[in-house]
Amino acid sequence: MSKILVVDDEKDIVELVGLHLQREGHEVVSVDNGLAVLPTAVRHAPDLIVLDIMLPGLDGVQVHRRLRADTRTRHIPVIMLTARSQVNDRITGLESGADDYLTKPFSPRELMLRIGAILRRSQKVVMLSQQRVGDFVLDRNSMSLTVKGRLIELTITELKLITTLMSNPDVIHSRSELLTAVWGYADDTQSRTLDTHIKRLRDKLGDHGVHVGTLRRQGYLFRTKVGEPQEA
Structure with a gap:
């Protein structure tokens, strides 16, 4: 079981993603404000973060830069989940250090597959x-x-x-x-x-x-x- 931090200000999205993660056996922590992400990540030490870009307080790109700048959180993989589908938005997210990027509307199954792939990748790196x-x-x-x-x-x-x-x-x-x-x-x-x-x-x-x-x-x-x- 892995711990996943879901960051989104849309309650329906949080509930949908959380439901599928729990079905896969993961523990879910969620926040709906960009300013709360770093302290929550430090406190809970999640194995992966699903991060929306359009957030109150701080947008997802700013949040991600803070996560990468902090030695306590820089190793945590991040999937950016956003309604933005333009190529420039995708590149901005990836260039900020995101491990993957998925646009809304999305298939929950595809998100679970991508989360699983990143978690397995993290485990394989440790075994090297x-x-x-x-x-x-x-x-x-x-x-x-x-x-x-x-x-x-x-x-x-x-x-x-x-x-x-x-x-x-x-x-x-x-x-x-x-x-x-x-x-x-x-x-x-x-x-x-x-x-x-x-x-x-x-x-x-x-x-x-x-x-x-x-x-x-x-x-x-x-x-x-x-x-x-x-x-x-």
Whole structure:
């Protein structure tokens, strides 16, 4: 059983999501105001947060930035659930560090599948043994990545993504492979989600982001050697 924090100011949505989560055996905590999310997350330590964007007090993007800035909550996976369906809204949510994004109206079953995939992903990351590829070191105990001794702050999804790439360095991973390995399902509509996470991962790696390579129309790979031309 996992503990899920549901953040939405629509009572019907909270009740619907809560009902399905409880049927799956999860414990549910809910709040309806953006200002209450961080203190609630600190107090209850949920395994995952379902976060609406349109909230009173603070909107979901601001809330998510606060969660990521706090060492007590930055590791908690977040699914953004919102009525906004425009591409720019989706990208804004993902670039703020969200692990997944679902628009209203939504299928409760799809939400449960996505929550299950993220929870399994979190558990799998914990089980990973220490892995070293060049200057990159993944540590299972601290669930962290260091590059040349410098700690890189990553979300669960980013950590799983770099772990999947590093598990077979210099091997091309197709979009479908990565979506299945990291998100638990391969859906063409999620391709932009993958691109956004790759971009964010490279940004966090700074100069070492060149190790995450792209081969157009083929996929992504972790390059052990850099310097050779890379495709956009």
